Amino acid sequence: MDRNLAILLSDAVAGHRIGEEDARALFGIRGRDLWKVVAAADEKREIVAGDAVTYVRNQNINVTNLCVNTCGFCGFSKKPGDEGIYFHNEATIREKAALAKSRKVSEICTVSGLHPAFTAQSYIEVYRWICESAPGVHLHASNPMEVAYAARRSGISTKEVLSAMKAAGLASMCGTAAEILVDSVREKICPQKIPTAEWIRIIKEAHNLGIPTTATIMYGHCESDADRARHLAILREIQDETHGFTEFVPLSFVHMNTPIYKAGLARAGATGREDGLMVAVARLFLDNFVNIQVSWVKEGIKMAQLGLLAGANDLGGTMYEESISKGAGATNTDYLDPAEMQRVAEDIGRPLRRRTTLYRPAE
Secondary structure, three states: OOHHHHHHHHHHHOOOOOOHHHHHHHHOOOOOHHHHHHHHHHHHHHHHHOOOEEEEOEEEOOOEOEOOOOOOOOOOOEOOOOOOOOEOOHHHHHHHHHHHHHOOOOEEEEOOOOOOOOOHHHHHHHHHHHHHHOOOOEEEEOOHHHHHHHHHHHOOOHHHHHHHHHHHOEEEEOOOOOOOOOHHHHHHHOOOOOOHHHHHHHHHHHHHOOOOEEEEEEEOOOOOHHHHHHHHHHHHHHHHHHOOEEEEEEEEOOOOOOHHHHOOOOOOOOOHHHHHHHHHHHHHHOOOOOOEEOOHHHHOHHHHHHHHOOOOOEEEEOEOOOOHHHHHOOOOOOEOOHHHHHHHHHHOOOOEEEEOOOOOEOO
16 A cells, blocks of 8 residues: 555544545545555544444335426436326325324435426425324425525525425425536536535525535546545535534436436446445545445445445435436335344444434434
8 A cells, every 4th residue: 555545544544634635536546455445434434433333214205206407317307298207296295104104214205306386385385294294203305406496486585495494394404416516517417406506505504594404425427536526525614614414425326217328428327446435535534424324225235235334334214115216227226124224234243223314313
């Protein structure tokens, strides 16, 4: 191992903040030095987050797949006239929420397409229906793109939208729609989505209103190592200021049914090397995050287990009814039994612990 790499990894494990250029260099590691990076990240995970592998018992409710946007990485959304469009009414949403409650989930997550008829009131009603039908269940919903869309459709500010959503029962917000927080990349993969600066502003507004959020990255398409490092640096800067992120969730690009892949504008997703390094570099660089999640939905359970050895401490949720990754071509995305999570955790010598959305021990 190069002496400079050894010093960098030692410093990161000891708690010294590493730079954006360091992160870029680590993303480019190849050969057996990869295992040195992974081992350092796992050591840092033990110091910061302990040995427990955590998970949340949750359920997704995707209200509609009809969407005004055309994101190149999305195989989920539909346009008017397409086959397979759905738009759940109040009765169906309430029924799904009640079913989730009966399954003893502690979290319901809902993010959907940007329906052409939606306004801020549409989101508020959906959240109220869910909370009334599943009392006591944490509502994890929306994202900065939905907030911006609701504000634009209703002629009010994003801060007003967030306040109204919180009053309707929103307990935490998804940090999705981030993709890559570099506008030159966003223009290629999601030109209709909000720019980086607006995503940052809305996330900060949520945090300042007492709405915690997750933080995500969607990688493995057409971004560079420098773009990934810039994205992580932005997240770290926000966390320094607000302390509002609950976790970091790397989302590996699922390519099969997506327009940018079919058009030859994106790679066929991240490699195993890249998946491992994304978790490891994030653990070493994001020194103000405790929790890093691996996505079994995006990567499959075997790569997710390796992610737990590369710096991650969380397996995400049981899910139920996942449809966004499935639309892009992922398989086996609907449900992960805690018994299988237990097997995965025990196989690497670590205990499994159920948590709440906000990472408190679940009853």
